[in-house]
Amino acid sequence: MAADGSAEAARAALDAELERGMVAAVSRPDGTAEVVRELPLEAELVVLRRPIAGG
């Protein structure tokens, strides 16, 4: 139950960041990254980044 609660809290935190316009990505072993819209519970690390723009 505690684990489920932690997962829900993590999902809510991620959703809040995505609502703010952040982009979530999971790094792959080959050095690329994959954008995610939902929290992948199996991922070791989900990185949030801000959107980029041309200069």
Added chain:
Amino acid sequence: MEPGLAAAPPAGGLAEAARLGWREEASARSVRRDGRRWTAWTCWIVGVFAVPGVLLLAIEPLTFPAAAICLAHAWAIPWLQARRGARQVVAIGSERSAGARADGEAERVALGLLGDLLGHSERELVATAGLAMQRGELGVWLVGERGALLVRSRGRRVDSWCVRVGDDAGLPAGDRVAHLLLALREDELGFAKVANLGFSGASWRVRPELEPRARPALDAARALARG
């Protein structure tokens, strides 16, 4: 995580690129074509000013002052373009770095997080040269706080891209690089679509215009591009 051959486009691509529907999709072909356009333009500028200068001298040596002005333009305009291209990229720790005016503790934390995204040699390069190196399908990228250099054609050509974090207010220097690096890893072609190409030319033209501490990063990228 070990940085490998990065930025194979994910299924969705870069969201920022998808919003730029009016802009041409970037590809290895479009990058090569734009590079050739830059070379043609540079040759044209040199010719337009150098040929009249030489002709003036041949016809009448006393027109030397006017010929000198023509030849100076033929040299200065390509030089200014290369300089602008080099200065589009802001290295961590440079005079224009956000870290120069930010909270030291936040900078240290940001650099630590950036280091976690990099392999050992790339981490050392960030510490010494202030640019993050990332190998991609188009070539070898050097990512700064603002702007990125793409070293390609076996290290002979450098493209300078103007790109930044959309809302970078208050963001430490290390975080700025990390955000751009993550976007590049998500979708290299999307990254090139969002960024604006500000210069493309021979790497020997760009290197002297880089800040001295950033030059080893270009050397390392050229060596990697040569394979």
